[in-house]
Amino acid sequence: MEDILFYTSLPLIFILFTFKFFLQTKRHNHQNLPPSPPSLPIIGHLHLLKPPIMRDVFAYGGAANPADFLPILNWFGVNGYEKKVKALAKRESQPEYYTDQIIKGLIMVKTLVDEPDISKLPYLQSIISETLRLCPAAPMLVPHLSSDDCIIGGFDVPRDTMVLVNAWAVHRDPELWDEPESFKPERFNSGEDFSHKLIPFGMGRRACPGAGLAQRVVGLTLGSLIQCFDWNRVGEEMVDMTEGKGTTTPKAIPLEAMCKARPIVSKVLS
Numbered sequence: 001m002e003d004i005l006f007y008t009s010l011p012l013i014f015i016l017f018t019f020k021f022f023l024q025t026k027r028h029n030h031q032n033l034p035p036s037p038p039s040l041p042i043i044g045h046l047h048l049l050k051p052p053i054m055r056d057v058f059a060y061g062g063a064a065n066p067a068d069f070l071p072i073l074n075w076f077g078v079n080g081y082e083k084k085v086k087a088l089a090k091r092e093s094q095p096e097y098y099t100d101q102i103i104k105g106l107i108m109v110k111t112l113v114d115e116p117d118i119s120k121l122p123y124l125q126s127i128i129s130e131t132l133r134l135c136p137a138a139p140m141l142v143p144h145l146s147s148d149d150c151i152i153g154g155f156d157v158p159r160d161t162m163v164l165v166n167a168w169a170v171h172r173d174p175e176l177w178d179e180p181e182s183f184k185p186e187r188f189n190s191g192e193d194f195s196h197k198l199i200p201f202g203m204g205r206r207a208c209p210g211a212g213l214a215q216r217v218v219g220l221t222l223g224s225l226i227q228c229f230d231w232n233r234v235g236e237e238m239v240d241m242t243e244g245k246g247t248t249t250p251k252a253i254p255l256e257a258m259c260k261a262r263p264i265v266s267k268v269l270s
């Protein structure tokens with residue numbers, strides 16, 4: 001008799017246990033919902049992601065479904081998880097809204113860009129290289145002094161002469177660059193060796209020793225800014241790229257831009 005009671009109670013205990021697990025999962029999911037992103041200036045005409053949908057996508061994406069472990073629960077209608085995911089799928093069906101860009105964003109938003117990712121983002125690197133080509137931070141590099149009599153480009157240069165390298169002109173030389181005045185990051189994807197004509201860090205023994213560090217930090221900063229915010233101009237006019245005076249090519253008119261936090265920012269702030 002005791003045996004019969006024991007064996008008949010086993011499924012009951014198992015179902016109760018599973019139900020408890022289900023309730024815990026439910027509570028856990030609700031507790032872990034990240035807060036909505038803080039409201040930042042909104043750019044009116046940009047099509048923005050809906051934060052509540054994103055919040056639910058991330059919450060359900062990481063949740064365990066009890067019915068996956070015990071399919072019998074589906075017969076009893078204890079499949080709230082599945083219902084929620086199906087309802088979410090209906091809320092998300094806006095084909096005109098889900099452009100390739102948005103879909104790529106949804107896949108990559110999962111985690112914040114980190115230093116090891118930078119080398120795997122060649123187009124980001126190309127954007128940085130093209131920016132340094134057109135706007136080298138030190139357009140005349142740093143003044144050098146010839147340590148001996150020498151000939152540079154056919155010119156006799158006596159010892160102790162100050163030598164300036166016009167990197168700005170080298171970077172826009174039509175003999176060296178195709179469409180030198182155009183901003184074309186893709187030119188760096190050709191596999192060509194640019195080390196002799198792209199010289200924002202100088203070259204040779206006195207080249208910038210911080211080039212590797214600078215490229216990583218700029219890549220990480222730019223990557224994070226693109227990943228975390230939607231950007232736009234403040235008005236209709238294009239950004240004024242006129243160069244101001246100074247050794248480090250400041251912009252004549254400081255850059256002003258509008259940004260709107262993407263949902264991933266809530267992850268950073270929470």
Ligand code: HEM
Pocket residue numbers: 136137138141142143200201202203205206207208209210211213214215218
């Ligand atoms: C985007 C960022 C940077 C740019 C565009 C840049 C550019 C340059 C340039 C053009 C030179 C002169 C090279 C020459 O005359 O041939 C230089 C020199 C130098 N840079 Fe940078 N640099 C950057 C970041 C850094 C960082 C992050 C560090 C240090 C951590 C650094 C340290 C130095 C030093 C010590 C020199 C003098 C090297 C020497 O005279 O032997 N730079 N840099």
